[in-house]
Amino acid sequence: xxxxxxxxxxLITVTGKKLTVTCSQNMxxxxxxxxxxxxxxxxxxxxxxxxxxxxxxGDVPEGYKVSRKEKRNFPLILESPSPNQTSLYFCASSxxxxxxxxxxxxxxxxxxxx
Amino acid sequence: GNSVTxxxxxxxxxxxxxxxxxxxxxxxxYPSLFWYVQYPGEGLQLLLKATKADDKGSNxxxxxxxxxxxxxxxxxxxxxxxxxxxxYFCALSVGxxxxxxxxxxxxxP
Numbered sequence: 436x437x438x439x440x441x442x443x444x445x446l447i448t449v450t451g452k453k454l455t456v457t458c459s460q461n462m463x464x465x466x467x468x469x470x471x472x473x474x475x476x477x478x479x480x481x482x483x484x485x486x487x488x489x490x491x492x493g494d495v496p497e498g499y500k501v502s503r504k505e506k507r508n509f510p511l512i513l514e515s516p517s518p519n520q521t522s523l524y525f526c527a528s529s530x531x532x533x534x535x536x537x538x539x540x541x542x543x544x545x546x547x548x549x
Numbered sequence: 550g551n552s553v554t555x556x557x558x559x560x561x562x563x564x565x566x567x568x569x570x571x572x573x574x575x576x577x578x579y580p581s582l583f584w585y586v587q588y589p590g591e592g593l594q595l596l597l598k599a600t601k602a603d604d605k606g607s608n609x610x611x612x613x614x615x616x617x618x619x620x621x622x623x624x625x626x627x628x629x630x631x632x633x634x635x636x637y638f639c640a641l642s643v644g645x646x647x648x649x650x651x652x653x654x655x656x657x658p
Binding site for chain 2: 439468475476477478480483493525527529532533534535537538539540541542543
């Protein structure tokens with residue numbers, strides 16, 4: 436089944452403790468992206484990747500890092516999480532970043548930073 | 550810049566009512582337009598899309614027409630069901646995807 440898999444689904448952590456949210460897709464998609472969803476703010480893009488070893492900042496990149504060493508994986512790293520990073524996070528992928536293709540989303544990771 | 554504005558919710562309808570969720574966009578170039586649906590506890594799913602002016606996207610009884618002259622892509626369904634209760638997002642893409650704020654739809658039996 437074609438899918439984007441995120442882990443974990445739920446995570447509670449403490450301020451300052453480094454964490455990684457994994458994202459993997461099995462569709463050989465070139466384009467991958469991370470979003471955060473907050474009430475009243477919709478989806479905001481954190482980082483995206485057009486292909487292996489090519490990443491770029493989205494609208495809200497502060498406090499996050501990403502890497503794209505393999506085509507299928509695009510982990511999101513929070514080096515020193517803070518409470519304002521409490522949110523619902525989604526990974527998405529697309530055939531390419533040219534615009535005509537829709538995105539396939541993961542099921543989301545609900546992160547709480549205390 | 551590129552952006553999408555969709556009608557604020559929440560929207561509450563009775564089963565079998567007609568649904569319209571308005572969406573307008575601002576874009577440079579020629580965007581592709583999308584509607585996504587998010588059911589409770591899940592990620593967004595692509596509902597339908599249109600890639601050029603006058604195209605009509607349709608799926609599961611929902612449809613939307615790409616209107617370049619009014620820069621709109623309104624979502625419609627003739628008869629909603631309780632199972633259509635979800636949050637609906639309009640989006641455009643000229644490269645990366647830009648989402649509207651979402652409209653929550655509740656359908657009551």
